[in-house]
Amino acid sequence: MTSTASIPIAHLRQLDATSALGVHLPDGRELLLVRVHGNVSAFENRCPHQDLSLQVEADVFLEAGGELIQCAMHGALFLPDTGECVFGPCQGRHLTPVAISIDAEGDIQLAGE
Incomplete structure (x- = not known):
């Protein structure tokens, strides 16, 4: 693995300040970077309900209000800081978090790999 x-x-x-971005890594993983109220989190781009990508359209991960991550396939809603599902078929389960770091220049990198 690279x-x-x-x-x-x-x-x-x-x-x-409030948005999301899909990222494809060289090792084949797909991540979701989400920034809500200035806080940035990263998760694997897989819904815990049926192991599907969260979005149907590129970089459309947040519900209409921009406060929660939404699975486009099943409508599940997740907290952007913890990835906990708070509504939908996987309620109580979590998105898989990915550790990141942000350097002084604003570059976002994977942490601890």
């Missing part, structure tokens, strides 16, 4: 720990996977300027 290490991506020191390779930037995105930059903060790609995320507004």
Whole structure:
């Protein structure tokens, strides 16, 4: 497996104060970067309900209010800081978190790999 720990996977300027971005890693994984109220989190782009991608359209991960991550297939809603499902068929389960770091220049990198 190729290490991506020191390779930037995105930059903060790609995320507004409240937005989300899909990222494809060289090792084949798909991630979701989400920024709500300035806080950035990363998760594997897989719904715990049926192991499907969360979005149907590129980079459309948030519900209409922009506060929660939404699975486009089943309507499940997840908290953007913890990935906990708070509504839908996988309520109580979580998205798989991915550790990231953000350097002084705003580059977002995988942490601890």
